Amino acid sequence: MACEVPGNTVVSVKSVLRKCAVMLVSLLASFYLLHSLTQFGGSALRAQDSLVPRPELAEAALRRKRVLHRWTGGSVARQRFEDGEDTPGQQVRFDARGFPLVSGKLRALGDGIKRLPQAIIVGVKKGGTRALLEFLRVHPDVRAAGAEPHFFDRFYDNGLDWYRDLMPKTLEGQITMEKTPSYFVTREAPAQIYSMSRSTKLIVVVRDPVTRAISDYTQTLSKKPDIPSFESLTFKNRTTGLIDTSWSAIQIGIYAKHLDNWLQFFPMRQILFVSGERLISDPAGELGRVQDFPGPQEDHHRQTLLFQSDQGLSMPEES
Numbered sequence: 172m173a174c175e176v177p178g179n180t181v182v183s184v185k186s187v188l189r190k191c192a193v194m195l196v197s198l199l200a201s202f203y204l205l206h207s208l209t210q211f212g213g214s215a216l217r218a219q220d221s222l223v224p225r226p227e228l229a230e231a232a233l234r235r236k237r238v239l240h241r242w243t244g245g246s247v248a249r250q251r252f253e254d255g256e257d258t259p260g261q262q263v264r265f266d267a268r269g270f271p272l273v274s275g276k277l278r279a280l281g282d283g284i285k286r287l288p289q290a291i292i293v294g295v296k297k298g299g300t301r302a303l304l305e306f307l308r309v310h311p312d313v314r315a316a317g318a319e320p321h322f323f324d325r326f327y328d329n330g331l332d333w334y335r336d337l338m339p340k341t342l343e344g345q346i347t348m349e350k351t352p353s354y355f356v357t358r359e360a361p362a363q364i365y366s367m368s369r370s371t372k373l374i375v376v377v378r379d380p381v382t383r384a385i386s387d388y389t390q391t392l393s394k395k396p397d398i399p400s401f402e403s404l405t406f407k408n409r410t411t412g413l414i415d416t417s418w419s420a421i422q423i424g425i426y427a428k429h430l431d432n433w434l435q436f437f438p439m440r441q442i443l444f445v446s447g448e449r450l451i452s453d454p455a456g457e458l459g460r461v462q463d464f465p466g467p468q469e470d471h472h473r474q475t476l477l478f479q480s481d482q483g484l485s486m487p488e489e490s
C-alpha cells in the first residue's frame with residue numbers, strides 16, 4: 172500500500188498530480204477547440220446571410236450559373252435565378268462558397284396560370300413525337316402536358332375548360348404545349364383546333380411510312396401477340412403487291428391525304444414538319460429548325476412562335 176512505503180507514496184502522489192494536469196490541459200484544449208469551431212460555424216453562417224456583395228465570388232458564381240444554364244438548357248438555372256440575382260440593381264447574396272443564394276423574390280411553385288396550348292404536336296403516331304416533346308420541354312420557356320390529352324379526338328365534348336385544366340401552369344412568356352399524335356388522322360381535329368385558336372402552331376413529326384408502320388405494328392404485337400403477320404396485314408394480294416391501304420398502320424402513313432384536311436384550315440407555313448429520322452441522326456440540327464419555326468404572317472403585330480437564340484422563345488397571346 173502507498174502509506175506503508177513513504178518513497179513510493181511520494182511517487183504515487185506525483186503521478187496522480189501529473190495525470191490530473193494532463194487531463195486538465197486536454198479538457199481546456201477541447202473547450203478551446205469547441206469554442207473555435209462554433210465561432211467558425213457562426214461566421215460561416217453570417218457569411219451566408221451576408222447582404223454585402225462579394226465581387227470576387229460573384230464572377231465564379233456566374234460562371235457556374237452559365238455552365239448550369241448550358242447543361243440544363245436553362246431550366247434549372249431559371250428556377251434558381253428567376254427574378255432573383257440577375258435583376259439589375261438587386262443585391263446578390265452569396266453563400267460562403269460564393270454560390271448565389273435564391274432570393275426572397277423567387278416565385279412560389281403555384282405561380283402562373285393554366286393556358287390553352289399555343290403549339291401542338293399533332294402527329295404522327297410512332298414518328299418520334301415523345302422524343303421531340305421531351306427535347307422541347309428542356310427549354311425553360313416551354314411547359315408541356317405530360318400525358319397525351321386526346322382532347323380533339325376523344326374528349327372534345329368535355330369542353331375547353333376541361334382541356335385547359337390538363338395543362339401545366341405557365342408564367343408570362345412561357346409556351347404551353349401538348350402532343351397527341353392521333354390528331355393528325357382525326358378528321359375533326361383541324362376545324363376544332365382552328366376554332367380554339369387559328370394561330371395555333373402545328374408540329375408534325377414524320378418518318379418513313381414503312382418504318383413507321385413496322386413500329387406501329389410492333390407496338391400492337393406487344394399487346395396482342397396473336398395478330399396476323401405484318402406481311403399478311405400489309406398486302407391485299409402478295410403476288411400483285413397490292414397494298415391494303417385501309418389497314419391503320421398503312422393508312423396513317425399516307426401523310427398527303429391527312430394533310431389535305433389540315434390545309435383546309437391552316438396555311439402550310441403554320442405547320443412544321445420534323446423528320447423523325449433526323450431527330451435521331453442530328454437532333455440538334457432538327458431542333459434548330461423547330462426553334463426557327465416562324466409563326467403565321469397574317470398578324471403582323473404579334474410575335475409568334477420564335478425561338479431566337481439571343482432572345483429565347485416568345486409566343487403570341489391567344490386570339
Ligand SMILES: Nc1ncnc2c1ncn2[C@@H]1O[C@H](COP(=O)(O)OS(=O)(=O)O)[C@@H](OP(=O)(O)O)[C@H]1O
Binds near residue numbers: 296299301447
Ligand atoms: N430521340 C429520338 N428521336 C426520334 N425518334 C425516337 C427517339 N427516341 C426514340 N424514338 C423512336 O420514336 C418512336 C416512338 O415514336 P412516338 O414517340 O411518336 O410514339 S407514340 O406515337 O407516342 O407512341 C420509337 O420508334 P421504334 O423504336 O421504331 O418503335 C422510338 O424508338
